[in-house]
Amino acid sequence: MSSADTQSEPPLPSGVAVAQNLALIRQRILEAAAKANRPAGAVALVAVSKTHPADAVEAALLAGQRLFGENRVQEAQGKYPDLKSRHPDLRLHLIGPLQTNKVKEAVALFDVIESLDRPKLAEALVRERERSGRCPELLVEVNIGEEPQKAGILPADADAFIEDCRGRLALPVTGLMCVPPAGEEPSPYFALLREIARRQGLPILSMGMSADFEVAIRLGATHVRIGTAIFGARPPRQEPVTAL
Numbered sequence: 001m002s003s004a005d006t007q008s009e010p011p012l013p014s015g016v017a018v019a020q021n022l023a024l025i026r027q028r029i030l031e032a033a034a035k036a037n038r039p040a041g042a043v044a045l046v047a048v049s050k051t052h053p054a055d056a057v058e059a060a061l062l063a064g065q066r067l068f069g070e071n072r073v074q075e076a077q078g079k080y081p082d083l084k085s086r087h088p089d090l091r092l093h094l095i096g097p098l099q100t101n102k103v104k105e106a107v108a109l110f111d112v113i114e115s116l117d118r119p120k121l122a123e124a125l126v127r128e129r130e131r132s133g134r135c136p137e138l139l140v141e142v143n144i145g146e147e148p149q150k151a152g153i154l155p156a157d158a159d160a161f162i163e164d165c166r167g168r169l170a171l172p173v174t175g176l177m178c179v180p181p182a183g184e185e186p187s188p189y190f191a192l193l194r195e196i197a198r199r200q201g202l203p204i205l206s207m208g209m210s211a212d213f214e215v216a217i218r219l220g221a222t223h224v225r226i227g228t229a230i231f232g233a234r235p236p237r238q239e240p241v242t243a244l
């Protein structure tokens with residue numbers, strides 16, 4: 001292994017580092033909310049534990065964190081059933097693309113699915129609700145920068161899709177989620193997501209990650225999804241670029 005390879009290996013965060021990072025992020029969330037004249041409890045922190053082991057999640061639980069996010073059903077199935085049985089108040093959000101053949105597993109494990117992004121998935125959730133009697137709270141993911149490689153419903157199609165989900169399909173959609181284009185000033189995208197939520201009367205706005213959560217809070221985020229700033233860097237990996 002070359003020294004460059006060694007350097008790119010992210011260090012495993014110790015439990016202490018996770019607790020310290022969490023304390024710092026909570027403080028920054030409080031300050032950003034105060035600056036925006038929003039109450040202290042207005043912004044929930046979703047700790048994104050993807051690629052990190054159950055030990056890291058345990059360290060966060062020990063530090064009082066109860067809300068977590070994962071982007072892959074299979075990875076979450078390996079970590080969370082055990083954690084949930086030991087911490088019944090743990091809540092888990094799915095923040096990554098959901099294939100229709102994983103809907104059954106996702107509905108059984110997640111409390112909130114933030115990635116409802118197409119009619120086929122909405123219909124699969126309806127079928128699973130009929131079968132199991134269960135449906136998690138849902139957020140509609142909007143492809144806010146209209147990026148071809150990204151999941152999410154296009155902004156121009158969002159209103160009709162949300163209305164169909166809540167009306168005809170009676171799905172429990174409570175808000176919207178987005179990931180703005182990388183390397184661009186995110187505020188116009190956050191503002192656009194807020195505007196769609198406002199005209200649809202949706203209270204939940206999941207927006208803002210490690211690099212931009214303070215901007216998102218200024219623009220109305222009710223949930224920020226933070227991974228790296230809590231658990232440390234993730235090993236690089238190929239992400240599937242589109243949902244099926």
Ligand SMILES: *Cc1c(COP(=O)(O)O)cnc(C)c1O
Binds near residue numbers: 071227229
């Ligand atoms: C990984 C991920 C996050 C967390 O990103 P960080 O930059 O590590 O904070 C948030 N949202 C989604 C959809 C993700 O996939």
